[in-house]
Amino acid sequence: MSQLLEILGTKYPIIQGPIGELNDPKMVAAVSEAGGFGMMALGFVQDPEKVKQMAAQVKELTDKPFGANLMIAMNPNNEAILEVLAEAGVKTVTTSAGSPKKIYPKIKELGMKALHVTLAAPLALKATDAGADAVVVSGTESGGLRTTGPESTNLILIPLVCDMVDVPVVAAGGIADRRGFQAALALGAQGVQIGTAFLAAEESPASQSWKESIVGCGDAGTTLLPLGGMAMRTIINPKMSELMASGADLTQEYNMGNAGKAWTTGNFDLFPAGAGQISALIKEIKPVKDIIEEIVS
Ligand SMILES: Cc1cc2nc3c(=O)[nH]c(=O)nc-3n(C[C@H](O)[C@H](O)[C@H](O)COP(=O)(O)O)c2cc1C
Missing domain, CATH: 3.20.20.70 (Aldolase class I)
Structure with missing residues (x-):
C-alpha cells in the first residue's frame, strides 16, 4: 500500500x-x-x-x-x-x-x-x-x-x-x-x-448550466481571469471574449463576490464559470x- x-x-x-x-x-x-x-x-x-x-x-x-x-x-x-x-x-x-x-x-x-x-x-x-x-x-x-x-x-x-x-x-x-x-x-x-x-x-x-458550460468547453476554452492580487481560471463565454478582444481591464469588469450568484443561477455574464483546462x-x-x-x- x-x-x-x-x-x-x-x-x-x-x-x-x-x-x-x-x-x-x-x-x-x-x-x-x-x-x-x-x-x-x-x-x-x-x-x-x-x-x-x-x-x-x-x-x-x-x-x-x-x-x-x-x-x-x-x-x-x-x-x-x-x-x-x-x-x-x-x-x-x-x-x-x-x-x-x-x-x-x-x-x-x-x-x-x-x-x-x-x-x-x-x-x-x-x-x-x-x-x-x-x-x-x-x-x-x-x-x-x-x-x-x-x-x-x-x-x-x-x-x-x-x-x-x-x-x-x-x-x-x-x-x-x-x-x-x-x-x-x-x-x-x-x-x-x-x-x-x-x-x-x-x-x-453545481447548477446544470455550470455543468453544461464545462461539457461545452473546448480546447483553449478557459483563461486566467485577473482579480486584483490573484486570478481565477474561468470558461471564456461570449461576453468575456468580447471584453478580452476590446482590451478591457477584466479586473474592473468582474467582482469575485458575484461568483456564487453567477454560478448558481447560470448568469455567467455576471461572473464566468470557474473550471480547469481539463473541461x-x-x-x-x-x-x-x-x-x-x-x-x-
Ligand atoms: C470553481 C473552482 C473552485 C475551487 N475552489 C477551491 C477552494 O475553495 N479551495 C481549494 O483548495 N481549491 C479550490 N479549487 C481547486 C480544486 O479543489 C482542485 O484542486 C482543482 O480544481 C484541480 O484541477 P482540475 O480542475 O483540473 O481538476 C477550485 C476549483 C474550481 C474549478
Missing part, C-alpha cells in the same frame, strides 16, 4: 477537490463510496456547529473515510473546526490558501494527518517543513484560484516537487480520466486531486462512480 493510501485510508488515491462554497453530503459520500476521498469544502464555513452537522450527514451516508479542506487565510475558526472534525472521526484534512506554519501544530496535537495544497515548488518545501504529511501540487492548468505571476504546468511541477520532498505528492489539475491519472503516476505522484471533473458529475450540487476533455455529465471506475480501469 502506498504512503498516500495509508494517509487517506481509501481504496484509490483519488481526492475530491474542494470547490469554493459548493457542498453536498451526498456528493462527498458518493466519492468515498466509489473508493475515493470525499471532501467537505470548509474554506468559507465559519460555524463549527454547521461543520458538525455536515460531518454527521456524510456519516449517515457512508462509513468510508472522508476529509475536509480548510482554507487557512479565509477562515478565522479553523482551529475550532479542526476540533469538531477530529471528534467526528475525520482523520485527514487538506489545507490551502495560506501559510501552513500556524495551523499544523493544532493538526498534529489532534493526531490528524494533513496534506497542504501548493501552486509552486518552493512552497511545497515550506509545507513539509511545517509538518505536512503530503503535498497536493496544483499546476496552472487547474481550476480555482491562481496567482497572477508565472506558473508551471503539472508536467514540470510534479517531477520538480517529487525531487524536492520526501512525502507523497498528489497531482491536482488536468486530470479527468485514466490517461491523466496514469500520466500523474508516471511523473512521480502517488495520487490525484480532481476538481472540474467531479464538479461536472451527476451528483455534484476540454469532459464530454458528458456522469455519475461519480463511473468517473472513478474509468480512471482506475
Whole structure:
C-alpha cells in the first residue's frame, strides 16, 4: 500500500477537490463510496456547529473515510473546526490558501494527518517543513484560484516537487480520466486531486448550466481571469471574449463576490464559470462512480 493510501485510508488515491462554497453530503459520500476521498469544502464555513452537522450527514451516508479542506487565510475558526472534525472521526484534512506554519501544530496535537495544497515548488518545501504529511501540487492548468505571476504546468511541477520532498505528492489539475491519472503516476505522484471533473458529475450540487458550460468547453476554452492580487481560471463565454478582444481591464469588469450568484443561477455574464483546462476533455455529465471506475480501469 502506498504512503498516500495509508494517509487517506481509501481504496484509490483519488481526492475530491474542494470547490469554493459548493457542498453536498451526498456528493462527498458518493466519492468515498466509489473508493475515493470525499471532501467537505470548509474554506468559507465559519460555524463549527454547521461543520458538525455536515460531518454527521456524510456519516449517515457512508462509513468510508472522508476529509475536509480548510482554507487557512479565509477562515478565522479553523482551529475550532479542526476540533469538531477530529471528534467526528475525520482523520485527514487538506489545507490551502495560506501559510501552513500556524495551523499544523493544532493538526498534529489532534493526531490528524494533513496534506497542504501548493501552486509552486518552493512552497511545497515550506509545507513539509511545517509538518505536512503530503503535498497536493496544483499546476496552472487547474481550476480555482491562481496567482497572477508565472506558473508551471503539472508536467514540470510534479517531477520538480517529487525531487524536492520526501512525502507523497498528489497531482491536482488536468486530470479527468485514466490517461491523466496514469500520466500523474508516471511523473512521480502517488495520487490525484480532481476538481472540474467531479464538479461536472451527476451528483455534484453545481447548477446544470455550470455543468453544461464545462461539457461545452473546448480546447483553449478557459483563461486566467485577473482579480486584483490573484486570478481565477474561468470558461471564456461570449461576453468575456468580447471584453478580452476590446482590451478591457477584466479586473474592473468582474467582482469575485458575484461568483456564487453567477454560478448558481447560470448568469455567467455576471461572473464566468470557474473550471480547469481539463473541461476540454469532459464530454458528458456522469455519475461519480463511473468517473472513478474509468480512471482506475
Ligand atoms: C470553481 C473552482 C473552485 C475551487 N475552489 C477551491 C477552494 O475553495 N479551495 C481549494 O483548495 N481549491 C479550490 N479549487 C481547486 C480544486 O479543489 C482542485 O484542486 C482543482 O480544481 C484541480 O484541477 P482540475 O480542475 O483540473 O481538476 C477550485 C476549483 C474550481 C474549478
